[in-house]
Amino acid sequence: MESCDYVIIGAGSAGCVLANRLSADPGVTVHLLEAGGSDAHDLIRMPVAWMRASEKPEFSWGQVAGPEIHAGERLIPQTRGRLLGGSSSINGMMYIRGRPEDYDAWGLPGWRYADLLPYFRRSEDNWRGESRWHGSGGPMRVGRLAPDPDHYPALLAAAQALGYREIPDFSAAEAEGFGLPDFTTWSGQRVSTATAFLKPARQRRNLRIVTAAQATRVLLEGRRAAGVEYLQDGEKKTIRAIREVILCAGAFNSPQLLQISGIGPAKVLHAAGIPRLHELPGVGANLQDHPMILAAWQAREPRTFERHLRLDRLLLAAIRWKLFGTGPLAVQPMSIQGFLKSEPGLDRPDTQFQVIHVSYMARPWFPWLRPGAGHQISSGALLLNPESRGSVNAVSIDPRVAPSIHLNLLEKEADLWAMMRMFRFMRRFFATGPAAELVTGEVVPGPEVDGDAGIEAYIRAAAITGMHSSGTCAMGNDPMSVVDPELKVHGIDGLRVADASIMPRIVRGNTNAPAIMIAEKAADLILGKTPPPPVDTNGDPS
Numbered sequence: 001m002e003s004c005d006y007v008i009i010g011a012g013s014a015g016c017v018l019a020n021r022l023s024a025d026p027g028v029t030v031h032l033l034e035a036g037g038s039d040a041h042d043l044i045r046m047p048v049a050w051m052r053a054s055e056k057p058e059f060s061w062g063q064v065a066g067p068e069i070h071a072g073e074r075l076i077p078q079t080r081g082r083l084l085g086g087s088s089s090i091n092g093m094m095y096i097r098g099r100p101e102d103y104d105a106w107g108l109p110g111w112r113y114a115d116l117l118p119y120f121r122r123s124e125d126n127w128r129g130e131s132r133w134h135g136s137g138g139p140m141r142v143g144r145l146a147p148d149p150d151h152y153p154a155l156l157a158a159a160q161a162l163g164y165r166e167i168p169d170f171s172a173a174e175a176e177g178f179g180l181p182d183f184t185t186w187s188g189q190r191v192s193t194a195t196a197f198l199k200p201a202r203q204r205r206n207l208r209i210v211t212a213a214q215a216t217r218v219l220l221e222g223r224r225a226a227g228v229e230y231l232q233d234g235e236k237k238t239i240r241a242i243r244e245v246i247l248c249a250g251a252f253n254s255p256q257l258l259q260i261s262g263i264g265p266a267k268v269l270h271a272a273g274i275p276r277l278h279e280l281p282g283v284g285a286n287l288q289d290h291p292m293i294l295a296a297w298q299a300r301e302p303r304t305f306e307r308h309l310r311l312d313r314l315l316l317a318a319i320r321w322k323l324f325g326t327g328p329l330a331v332q333p334m335s336i337q338g339f340l341k342s343e344p345g346l347d348r349p350d351t352q353f354q355v356i357h358v359s360y361m362a363r364p365w366f367p368w369l370r371p372g373a374g375h376q377i378s379s380g381a382l383l384l385n386p387e388s389r390g391s392v393n394a395v396s397i398d399p400r401v402a403p404s405i406h407l408n409l410l411e412k413e414a415d416l417w418a419m420m421r422m423f424r425f426m427r428r429f430f431a432t433g434p435a436a437e438l439v440t441g442e443v444v445p446g447p448e449v450d451g452d453a454g455i456e457a458y459i460r461a462a463a464i465t466g467m468h469s470s471g472t473c474a475m476g477n478d479p480m481s482v483v484d485p486e487l488k489v490h491g492i493d494g495l496r497v498a499d500a501s502i503m504p505r506i507v508r509g510n511t512n513a514p515a516i517m518i519a520e521k522a523a524d525l526i527l528g529k530t531p532p533p534p535v536d537t538n539g540d541p542s
Contacts, residue, residue, distance in 0.1 A: 010034065011034035011248075013085075013193050014248040015034070016084070023204050036081070036212070047190055064076060065390070068409045071461075084198060095184050096509035097120060142183070156178055157433070166179050212232055220492070244495065245495050251392070251472045293463050296377070304375045334355070337353065339353075350508070352509065410463060416460075473497045474503070
């Protein structure tokens with residue numbers, strides 16, 4: 001049987017970071033297991049192609065949630081990366097951390113934002129350079145999106161007319177307002193954790209990266225994780241972990257893997273025919289994501305991204321991108337983003353509002369031969385503090401059988417009412433002078449959807465998620481927590497979880513940057529390093 005010091009399951013947003021940091025010590029050996037394959041594909045590297053890449057079965061797990069009983073009994077696709085880099089290789093590339101209060105509210109030692117900011121900074125090579133809020137020289141390049149001159153000035157003016165200020169940096173102290181986020185892109189290409197963290201470490205002799213290797217279970221010897229069993233090319237293999245096994249498989253697959261290893265709620269294990277080795281009731285519970293509702297308006301002028309999707313222009317743009325890393329395919333078609341409160345009495349923003357100058361249904365087109373979606377300006381609003389909670393449960397001991405995922409989307413009335421307020425804000429925004437001048441009318445869902453009943457029906461029929469699943473292996477010390485503040489699985493030695501599943505409560509923003517931070521901190525915890533001094537975000541570092 002092969003052996004190594006550390007076995008990491010999942011080469012995604014967190015796993016690639018952890019593999020790099022642990023293998024930086026030449027005195028330890030690391031095996032990184034990834035169920036998917038290579039990330040070497042133009043659809044992965046090209047920033048504007050992320051939605052097409054995420055739909056490819058070779059890059060995604062193809063999981064679905066539901067039926068969602070509070071959202072029209074629908075099955076809702078849950079796109080998660082199944083390749084090197086994981087979801088950081090197919091996501092929308094926004095670099096958003098969430099707010100400091102999100103982390104402080106976890107109430108866990110070592111996990112205040114002041115404790116975590118050094119880890120965010122450690123990973124970064126931000127275009128702004130080094131500051132209290134940002135790092136430079138780190139592996140993860142974080143780039144700037146230049147304002148779109150056809151839309152940004154008018155949309156910002158509309159936001160200002162509604163009383164919002166321009167925010168130059170959503171990772172700094174003040175984030176309520178409108179502006180443009182940072183992106184994990186550089187020189188016209190996506191920066192994933194595979195390119196930023198794994199590529200520089202690939203040649204290390206103490207790091208072995210094993211692709212097409214789906215973990216089937218964590219091997220336990222009594223109350224200790226002793227290794228991992230996995231499938232590769234139809235053959236079952238095992239590797240022994242001398243020190244630790246670390247799950248970085250994400251909010252769906254980390255709890256599923258614990259459960260099929262016999263660790264989880266007794267009722268779930270019994271229903272799936274899995275022998276119970278260690279009861280841990282919180283495994284797979286507490287699933288959270290950001291509910292999202294979309295809308296679209298007909299553009300007044302043909303200046304949206306649609307013009308670049310004409311097949312002859314698209315071919316030339318692809319050649320330009322391939323040769324020089326420039327042009328319309330090298331950037332995201334985002335026009336503006338805002339963080340705002342859906343009602344005045346809230347103590348912090350609960351809504352993330354985005355505008356893109358392209359239809360969500362856009363596709364390549366050519367006159368008379370293949371119709372396009374038309375020139376549209378689309379918007380989306382995400383609820384950042386949902387109260388609804390779902391679950392992820394294994395239904396078979398076979399890991400190739402997808403787990404049962406139930407988001408419980410819109411279960412809580414508070415979530416529904418907040419999304420209705422968010423939807424009305426989108427309409428108010430595009431009825432405001434400068435923004436109204438950009439459009440001729442609403443096309444999705446259309447003006448016929450009106451009144452509380454009509455808007456509620458639309459939201460229940462159309463709500464999706466931001467693909468920010470988290471919380472299913474929650475950190476804490478309560479009976480429903482799965483890991484402690486050192487990310488150790490309760491009751492099992494030599495086993496940790498280090499990915500977005502450990503968040504007790506989802507942060508108010510995209511989850512890729514937090515997952516990277518979690519892995520950075522996990523590396524210090526595993527190696528027994530003294531944590532960096534906390535940063536006083538109201539003054540000088542302390």
